[in-house]
Amino acid sequence: MGDLFSLVLGLVLLLFSGEFLVRGGTSLARNFRVSNLVIGVTVVSLGTSAPELVVSLDAALTGHPAISIGNVIGSNISNMALILGLVALILPISVNRDSIRYDWPVMMLASVLFFLFILNGWLQRWEGILFFFSLIGFVSWSIIRSRKENHRRKVKLPPASYPVWLSFLLVAVSSVGLVFGANKMVNGASGIAMRLGVSEHAISVTVVALGTSLxxxxxxxxxxxxxxxxxxxxxxxxxNIFNLFGILGLTATVKPIAIAHDVTSDVMWMLGLSVLLLLFMLPFRNGKIRRWEGLVFLVCYAIYVYFVFIC
Structure with missing residues (x-):
């Protein structure tokens, strides 16, 4: 009963916090004269990635590297296959070209680098430092690029809904709500899953990852x-960029992470879904992720979960 209560409480907190994070993030974009896309890949992404950061750091420091890595990889997989799939199924998604030209290549670069780095069975401290500084560079570049582009096009952005201080407050408070809600969700879901007797790896890439992706x-x-x-x-x-460059970067900087053999197949799924996402976003397809494509993502996620638990 306690696990179920934690599950429901976490879900409610996540939904309300998600609403206020979008409001605060959108208002920040208006105040600083940058596009919603840049706020989406920076401020909002940082806030929604906070649960993964807390879980991965805690897992690494308490001797659970499988959870530390599995949480991030599983989260990236669920972000693309489950979350985009559900959103597209509800409402077809229009894709900004900047997502294809700038943001997707950075996400793919981070994924490929991670795959190459873990071939020796470790994510070393220097690799974590490289990842973390890559994140700082990406965020800085995104903001500068957006401001220049808006100035060149003389884009007139709508007025901000809230003043700067209130926008920051909304983002900060909602991010805290997301962390607390995710913690409750993970604890409840993990408690239920542990009673089923499944492996730590399976829990980390599914239950824990899904909880932190909420x-x-x-x-x-x-x-x-x-x-x-x-x-x-x-x-x-x-x-996804924050998860790899930021969370794994910071975690490996604090403590190098041992990589289990099981992780390789998960990374291959992550790379494959990244390529599929690009195909669905391409301009010649009208730059939309349609409902049937959302269904394809959901089927892919179901197959992935099946292989994790059965194979």
Whole structure:
């Protein structure tokens, strides 16, 4: 009963926090004269990736490297296959070209680098430092690029809904709510899963990853309903970049992470879904992720979960 209560409480917190994170993030974009896409891949992604950061750091420091790595990889997989799949199934997603030209390549680069780095069975401290500084460079470049582009095109952005201080406050408070909600969700779901007697790896890439990805789900669903599509897609791609460059970078900097053999197949799934996402976003396909493509993502996720637990 206690685990079920934690599950429901966490879900409610995540939904409300996701709503206010979108509001605060959108208002920040207006105040700083940058696009929603940039806010989606920076501020909102940082807020929704906070649960993964807390879980991965805690797992690494307490001697559970499988959870530390599995949480991030599983989260990236669920972000693309489950969350974008659900959002597209509810409402077809329009894709900003900048997501294809700039953000997706960075996400793919981070994924490929991670795959190459773990071939020796470790994510070393220097690799973590490289990842973390890559994140700082990506965020800085995104903001500068957006401001220049808006100035060149003389884009007139709508006025901000809230003043700067209130926008920051909304983002900060909602991020805390996301962390607390994700913690409750993970504890409840993990408690239920542990009673079923499944492995730590299986729990980390599914239950824990899904729990820590719920902020992305809540934020993307709310953004889609509010027709802030740049935040919806940008949040997913940005969150995946933050997960690899930021979370694994910071975690490995604090403590190098041992990589289990099981992780290789998960990384291959992550790379494959990244390529599939690009194909669905290409301009010649009208730059939309349609309902049937959302269904394809959901089927892929179901197959992935099946192989994790059965094979």
């Amino acid at each position: 902020p992305e789900l809540a934020t993307s669903l709310v953004a889609a309903i509010r027709k802030e599509m740049d935040i919806s897609v940008g949040n997913i791609i940005g969150s």
